[in-house]
Amino acid sequence: MYKKIMRYGRGHITIEVRGENPELFLNEALGQDVVFFDTHFDARKKDKVLYAGVTAGDFPKLRAAARQAKVEVRIRRKRGIPFVVSRWGKRRGLILGGVLIVLAVLVLSQFVLSVSVTGNRTLDTQRVVTEADKVGIRPWVYRGVLDKKKLEKQLVEALPECTWVSIEERGTDVLISVVEKALPPQVVFRGDLVAARAGLVEEIMLIQGTAQVKEGDTVRQGQVLIGAEAGVKVENLGAAHNDDKEGLQPPVAKGFVRGRTWYSAEAVVPLRETVVSATQRQKNGWGIKVGERVIMITQAKSPYEESFVEKSQYRLFSWRNWEFPVEMVKVNYQETEAVALSRDPEQALSLAVEQASAELEANLPAGAEVLRQDSVVLPAEEGFVRIRVQVEVFEELAVYEGS
């Protein structure tokens, strides 16, 4: 092996010797310190042709021997690094082309070649691209000069609709990720203000329109609180008045009506209950997933009668967009058992209050101020506790019809 590598490194030539006396040729060449490899005759050929390998350095020494032995020596094949080098030396154009391609890739990869935008929902991509162009992110800009932190700040300023902008270089592509601001819904003024729900009116603040109720009145859901009225001509009130036509507003009611309202929620809790709960015992099963097919290697089935099953998958490795098609699958079986639970009435009651309060809390409108809370035990079937939690809150009653 080592000898062959060395021979390849120095270069070797297979020669073809034709003549009456090849032995004389060999002996003469040996006298010149030539080393022959794999000297043989080709059995398939009729005439006596000797093949032999010599190193490239020895080849010139053969000339004298060939003349002396009156044989004809021809080069059959050249092998080895020196010949490879000289062959490539002749293919200047090819090498030049290769170098040019590498250079072109190296040079071109230093520039931004494309700008892409992601994350925008209502914002126009073209607008982001235009703004990016203004701050200096455009094709054919040298990537080295991009100060991403600074440009991100500039872009956020240039795009008031965005709360966050990130600039990421992905090779020659600059990926601008934007997160748009979630703007609060604009209040649209239209028509009468009506009661959102039944309640007791405590405060009225009238801005425009006619009050149809007074403080202390009880109102039904949907009852008109402030009637609409055409407003005075107001100028420069800003974006909220988009539907103004030459300053004249359509008939609209504006104002606040606050009052007390009531909410309630009920909960029923049994005194005896069977609950499924996990024991301490658990076991893991492993398998592999190829495409959609899952092959479990250990624990294909749950070892317990009843259990929670949790499956997780692991990617073995991935490279860029490529993912290894085989995934590891781990299945965790956790033994469960049915536990009979019995509560004394007090425990059941407090649990019921807890449940009802939680339900109530979830249903209360934002901004409602709780004034009072009490709970009432209701009659229930044998073995159950039933409770109603009531709250009295102070909140805004007036809403526009249909909203």
Add this chain to the structure above:
Amino acid sequence: MPFKNWQKKIGETLDLPEDLYREGPRITVIGFEVVMIEDFQQVIFFSEENVIVEVGAGHLELRGGNLVLAQMSLGEIEIKGEIHGLEFRKA
């Protein structure tokens, strides 16, 4: 030759390796396929079935099939192939 005789006697007395004081080549045969001859003078004849090599004591004929001179340099030759026989002919 008195010197050669002395050489031989001293070598035998001192138990020196034989190739140091004896005339002729050292022939190594590995299996039925490789023959290495050190200290040969020249190739007399070479074909696929026969190789005749001149060594100090005479001629050495090797018979076989598909014979190849795997490596050959001054004084050293390695022959590979099916080897059927080796014959020594004193000059």
